[in-house]
Amino acid sequence: MGESLRNFYGRLREQMVLLTIIIVFAIIMSIASPYFLRISNLINIVQYVSVYGITAIGMTMVILTGGINLSVGGTLALSAWVGAFSILQGVPWPIACVICLVIGALVGVVNGIAVAKIGIPPLIATLALEQVTRGLQLVFSKGKPLYGFPEAFLEFGAGRIFGIPMPVIWTFALFLVFSWFLARTTFGRTIYAVGGNPVATRIAGINNSKVIIVVYVLAGLLASFAGIILISRMDSAPAAIAQGLDMQAITACVIGGASVTCGGKGRLIGTFLGIIMMGLIQNSLDLLNVSAYYQMFVQGVVIFIAVSVDALRNSDKFSFGRLVSLFRSKAI
Numbered sequence: 001m002g003e004s005l006r007n008f009y010g011r012l013r014e015q016m017v018l019l020t021i022i023i024v025f026a027i028i029m030s031i032a033s034p035y036f037l038r039i040s041n042l043i044n045i046v047q048y049v050s051v052y053g054i055t056a057i058g059m060t061m062v063i064l065t066g067g068i069n070l071s072v073g074g075t076l077a078l079s080a081w082v083g084a085f086s087i088l089q090g091v092p093w094p095i096a097c098v099i100c101l102v103i104g105a106l107v108g109v110v111n112g113i114a115v116a117k118i119g120i121p122p123l124i125a126t127l128a129l130e131q132v133t134r135g136l137q138l139v140f141s142k143g144k145p146l147y148g149f150p151e152a153f154l155e156f157g158a159g160r161i162f163g164i165p166m167p168v169i170w171t172f173a174l175f176l177v178f179s180w181f182l183a184r185t186t187f188g189r190t191i192y193a194v195g196g197n198p199v200a201t202r203i204a205g206i207n208n209s210k211v212i213i214v215v216y217v218l219a220g221l222l223a224s225f226a227g228i229i230l231i232s233r234m235d236s237a238p239a240a241i242a243q244g245l246d247m248q249a250i251t252a253c254v255i256g257g258a259s260v261t262c263g264g265k266g267r268l269i270g271t272f273l274g275i276i277m278m279g280l281i282q283n284s285l286d287l288l289n290v291s292a293y294y295q296m297f298v299q300g301v302v303i304f305i306a307v308s309v310d311a312l313r314n315s316d317k318f319s320f321g322r323l324v325s326l327f328r329s330k331a332i
Contacts, residue, residue: 015257018273025280033287041283043168049279050167051076052248053272054226057178058219059249060256060271064182065195065212066263067115067122071107072223073245074133079103080227081137084146084237093153097228104224105217107133112213130246138239146237157232167229174222179268191215195263251302252278278302 029036046053055072062069083100087093107129114125159166182188193201194211202208223245231237250260256274258266281302285295 015267015270015273018256018270018277022273022277022280025277025284029280029284029287033284035287036284041287043165045276045279045283046168046171047165048282049252049275050171051226051230051242052245052252052278053171053275054174054229055219055223055245056249056252056271056275057174057268058215058222059246060253060258060266060268061178061182061191061215062122062219063195063250063253063258063260064191064263064266065215066198067126067212067216068250068260069111069126069216069219070123070246071111071126071129071133072219072249073242074130074137075104075107075220075223076227076230076242076245078107078133078137078140079224080231080241081141081146081237083224083228084149084231085140087149087153088146093150093156097156100228101221101224104220104222104227106220108217108220109213111220112209112216115216116209116212137241141237141239143239145239146231147235149232149235154232154235157229158235167233170225170229174225175268175272182268187211187214192264195265197264248278251299255302 026037035041055076059069059072079100082103083096086096086099091099111122111126111129114120114129115122118125155166157166161169182191190201190206190211194206194208198208227242230241252274253266253271254260254274255277256266256270256272258271281298282295285298290298
């Protein structure tokens, strides 16, 4: 138990800078807006980022293997639309949800085989699948939204337990489950190993391709699950859904410490804090009545800074000590 606590505090210490930024940001916003620290607003923040957050869990695992997944938006759109259409055709909603998840898993299989077996760079392979899935969803939907789902299905994403919205509960639950999975299971630790040193894992007898394929399948399943929550919360499956989901998920991962420049680096606790940080920024811009045009600009700046910091953090030519020495030499 003592060792577990030490490991937990060790992981938390790695995220102290981000946690401190979140706290300072919250203090400033509580002064700027009297509505910010209301419980209802804080719950709304987590509910708003729930779809991004659940998708970011899968994105984190993909990044840990040294890959990237730009197809999560299309995966969510296609699987959620097919699931919604199935419900409206009389298919029981639990079965329709299974159909939705199967589609997400199949997209993950195609992604994984393209990357691990064929050798297509992850950026190209997943971008192509994003176009394919988006195109299929638009062909099927013909630009028309679906709505009017049964009440039992709407409870899945719009219901509450003890006053807490279901998306918030699902988000916390999945982060806890997959944090345990990555830290405590053999396969979870193998994901880190494959991303950190694929040559060593191959020599050790680990099937790297199998690990990568499974990770992309998990990412597809999580994107589809997020789609189920989204359409059940909105009681609608819009024709244009989850636009920019991939960039939001990647940004959260990078802000939280996952490295897109080298695999094997990152933790879900960091991804969770990254999602919360993004939710705080979006919520603050809304409370301060900032134009949607400026919001897009701010989000773009956040993405650029996050990726730049990640590149600097993992560069052999950059270190904090070297930076301090540089400033001292300039001062002298």
